Amino acid sequence: MAAETRYILICSGKGGVGKTTLTANLGIALAKQGVRTAVLDADFGLRNLDLLLGLENRIVYTAQEVLAQTCRLEQALVKHKQQPNLALLPAGNPRMLEWLTPDDMKTIAAMLGDLFDVVLIDCPAGIEDGFKNAVAAAREAIVITTPEVSAVRDADRVIGLLNTEGISPIQLVLNRVRPKMMANQEMLAVSDVTDILALPLLGLVVEDEQVIVSTNRGEPLTLNGANSPAAQAYTNVARRLRGDDVPIVDPSQERQGLRAKISRLMNTKIF
């Protein structure tokens, strides 16, 4: 075992903002960059990470069987065929009789530490027991949100809880950015969200239809070197996570042409 394993929680508070999509894409991107990565689906009530990774038919065991010692950890890990550096471990299945506890999650995390450099923990929505379980296994966190009032509010709540738990660092990924709406000030600006949440920005993902296509197929965008904006954004998040200095470009400021220039002029503060 080389450097210490990093345990990174991916959470949002609100559902449907892109937690699982980020986990899947980040997992693949890190694996491609040579990082031995485990993705732990802590959302066992409504698990979906298997589906986004195209591994839904290959799950036999879960962390629960590992804990009960009915199987070995290696048997429960589902290795990705094209990216063998990546493995999925579902925490449990929706039909299980006994819920996992925070201590169970810590045990599992420690076991994964022997085999992987990075463990990404896909957190369930909400701030109840499932969230507490997921946090127990984590040391650092990525909070993902969209530039919408409800998502930002829930993210703020989650950040408060992560602070109380001593999780650090906590970084922000802003998802589903619509550059045109942002330029027209009909969507919260990137700086609005980072100011309000007071977190460093780890990545910015523009709204991209290819995300839906990729989930349909069960092949994350980062898998096949797709050149779509979101694919690049996820790859950059992976690189920044590893310490590379990749500048973040605000797409609402980047547009060229007369309309964009007028729009920028309109946004200058006069008072």
Added chain:
Amino acid sequence: MSLTLRDAINRLLGRQPASASTAKQRLQLVLAHDRSDLNPELLQQMRREILEVVSRYVELDLDEGDVSLATEDRVTALVANLPIKRARDVVLPAPAAGA
């Protein structure tokens, strides 16, 4: 409170301001409440009592005054902006405080 050229033009034309600034203001307010765990009713009561105490010493412009929660860098502060009309010559007696 900042104003952009777009906001100014919208205002001149009697149009609603761009929704992003409305979103930001609403968020800041709701987060100040979320973070401090003060419900609006409690805040209202606190506001009344603060005004009451300050009014014993100075005459306030109650139409302009405001006591609210503001939040910056995840720190919530109680901000009171209380324009003073004039000082009171005679300080009103404090309510009996068990002395």
